[in-house]
Every structure is written in C-alpha cells, then in structure tokens.
Amino acid sequence: MSLETFDPIAYFEDRNIPYSTEGKNVTENWVNIECPFPFCNDPSNHMGINLESKLFSCWACGEKGGMDRLIQELEGCSWSESQVILSQFQENPYKDIPLDTKYPETGSKTAYSKDIKDILSPFSDQFPKIHLNYLKSRDFDPDILIPKYKLKACYNVGKYKFRVIAPVIMDNEIVSFVGIDVTRQAKIPYKNASDIESIIPIKSCLYNLDNANETVILVEGITDVWRIGDGAVATLGKKVTMEQINLLIRKGIIRIYLLPDSDAYYEWEQLAFTIAPLFDYVELLELNSGDPANLQENKLKEIQDLIRR
Incomplete structure (x- = not known):
C-alpha cells in the first residue's frame, strides 16, 4: 500500500462524501470537501486534498496532514483501520512492489519478514x-x-x-x-x-528523525546529517516521497529548512511549493556548490543556528 497511489476521489464517491474538483476555492490538481474537524466551523469546501501528494490542508482552520489522518477523522476509526481503508482505494495496488511480496486479504503489503x-x-x-x-x-x-x-x-x-x-x-x-x-x-x-x-x-524512512524537534533541516544524505547534527534529517536521496513528508507531519514538525545538494536545487524548489501549505514555515536554502557535508565552519554555524531558534 502506498499513499502516493491512493485514489481520494474513488474513496469520496464510495463513502458518498460531496467533493469539488473545480469552481470556487478549488485549486488545479486539488479536490475539496467540507472540513470534518470539530473545531472548524466553516461550512464551505475549504478542505483541500492535493491529488499528487495526497496530503490535505484546510484553509479555514489550518488542519493538515496525510490521508490516513483525514480518514480517521471522517470515519472515527483507528490508525490501523485507516491503513486498511487506504489499501482498498489504490490506483494501482501493485505499483513498485516486488513480485515475490506476499499480500494479506486486504491487498496491502504485509509486515516485512526480515527479523x-x-x-x-x-x-x-x-x-x-x-x-x-x-x-x-x-x-x-x-x-x-x-x-x-x-x-x-x-x-x-x-x-x-x-x-x-x-x-x-x-x-x-x-x-x-x-x-x-x-x-x-x-x-x-x-x-x-x-x-x-x-x-x-x-x-x-527519514534518517535521524528520532533526533528532531519542531524545526528540521531537511537534507539529502547521511553525511549531511553527520555534519549538521541533531535537527538535520535526511531523505536518503534526491527524490522525496509523500510517505517521508507524512512522517514529518506525524512528528509534529513546524518549521522546515530545505537544504539540497547544489545540483538538486530546482527539484527541491518544486518540493518547497508542494509542502508549503502543510507546515507553518518552509524555506529553501541554496548552496553555491557541493553538498551540506562539505560546509565551511562559518556557514555550518549559520545552518545549525536555524535549528536552535
């Protein structure tokens, strides 16, 4: 089961939840519904779900997160029950899953057998x-x-x-x-x-997430984390998955500074636009060359100070 291949529209239609894909309050590539969270008193369709990232954000009350959290609120179910529901509305439940993987009756991926x-x-x-x-x-x-x-x-x-x-x-x-x-x-x-x-x-996964608080420096590689220290979290490659973004949300991260290698700046610029509605503060930092593992002492201290603010 992958968050990236979940089909929100199929889920809303199955549950008879009214939704909008165009019109007032709806941005291109988003689907909007009425916010189900109890402290949101807005009767309009200000709850938006991004059809690419499958993350939600309510422009009225500020609630945001992944589809598992939204499903829990809509259905009053547990997290594990939300995972079963997510697995039932996959655009392609077999995408990116090895052929020898075993599946339970729900069609979702089993727990990994490696001890x-x-x-x-x-x-x-x-x-x-x-x-x-x-x-x-x-x-x-x-x-x-x-x-x-x-x-x-x-x-x-x-x-x-x-x-x-x-x-x-x-x-x-x-x-x-x-x-x-x-x-x-x-x-x-x-x-x-x-x-x-x-x-x-x-x-x-996200490397070093256990050692993060409300502010993180998001980097690509492990040695970048070693250089910066606690508060730095690595995506383990240039590509950032929606599962990884959801981990940041679940962790309660508020501020994110994106610090990609110099050759990935424009890819991460798009990432910054995508995740900006999901966190209180998102900023893209730029390196002139190389990667964060090679930061000079004065620049390194500037980056580390961002975590301590």
Whole structure:
C-alpha cells in the first residue's frame, strides 16, 4: 500500500462524501470537501486534498496532514483501520512492489519478514583502518560518530565491502541501512539496503528523525546529517516521497529548512511549493556548490543556528 497511489476521489464517491474538483476555492490538481474537524466551523469546501501528494490542508482552520489522518477523522476509526481503508482505494495496488511480496486479504503489503536482530548481522563493530581513515578524511571524529549513529563496518567481502554501514533508525528500531563507500572508487558511493534487506523500505524512512524537534533541516544524505547534527534529517536521496513528508507531519514538525545538494536545487524548489501549505514555515536554502557535508565552519554555524531558534 502506498499513499502516493491512493485514489481520494474513488474513496469520496464510495463513502458518498460531496467533493469539488473545480469552481470556487478549488485549486488545479486539488479536490475539496467540507472540513470534518470539530473545531472548524466553516461550512464551505475549504478542505483541500492535493491529488499528487495526497496530503490535505484546510484553509479555514489550518488542519493538515496525510490521508490516513483525514480518514480517521471522517470515519472515527483507528490508525490501523485507516491503513486498511487506504489499501482498498489504490490506483494501482501493485505499483513498485516486488513480485515475490506476499499480500494479506486486504491487498496491502504485509509486515516485512526480515527479523530486526538479523538486519545488521553481516556487519562488524570492528572498524578497519581504511574505514577510520575515511571518516577522518571527511573531518568526522570516529570516536563520536560511531557510537552516536551506531555505525558498523563491512571489510572486504560481500556486496557492501569497503563500506561504513549506517543504520536507519525509526522509533528507536533499526529498520534499514545505507552502505557508504570508503574507497571513493565505487560507482555507487551510497548504497541503500534493498526492500528485502529492510524492515521498512528506505524511501519510507527519514534518517535521524528520532533526533528532531519542531524545526528540521531537511537534507539529502547521511553525511549531511553527520555534519549538521541533531535537527538535520535526511531523505536518503534526491527524490522525496509523500510517505517521508507524512512522517514529518506525524512528528509534529513546524518549521522546515530545505537544504539540497547544489545540483538538486530546482527539484527541491518544486518540493518547497508542494509542502508549503502543510507546515507553518518552509524555506529553501541554496548552496553555491557541493553538498551540506562539505560546509565551511562559518556557514555550518549559520545552518545549525536555524535549528536552535
């Protein structure tokens, strides 16, 4: 089940909920309904659902979030029940799901079979010299970084050989990982764990979200987070999924500073427009070159100060 392939109009028609796709108060590529939240006394159709992101925002009362939250309010159901409902109104319930995935009767994706305790078992707590030298060459202190982010190492065998292994932790559980090349020679410097190797698919996660409060610096990569510290959250790639945006909403994030790599600025400019109605404050920051992991000390402090405001 994917939030991105949920069909709001099919759901509204099935539940006999009046909706508008054009006319007063309706923006292109949005569908509007009357806001169901109890403290909204506006009788008009100011509740908008973006047909691309599948996130809602009421222009009258300010309520916003993902379709699971809206369904809970409309139906008075639990979160788990809302997930079943979401799975029943998919434009294509099999999109982006591996052929060998098993499905329950609802048609939604099962819990992942990989055991949490096994996910990092191929990797070591012992760091070879080449791994330590890589971290030091990037101006990271291994004595601080390794315990803080629970890093592991893969030495010279297997598909993750010569990589630092960075666990992806959500709600204090390790659910996936990224392998970071220490040779600087690999065609893929950052290798994400596959869905089969993960408890949760990596693009349904946000790196370091557990260490965020109301203000976040949203970045692309893990080393960007290491450089900035707590309050920085990584999307684990240039593409940002609606599941990831929904995680920010559920976390209660209020202010977001987008800090993409310099080559992704225009992609993230569109992202800023898309998510602006969903948070109290969204600002797109621009780097002249490179990525946040290579920020100079004075610029780094400016970025870190944004989190502490």
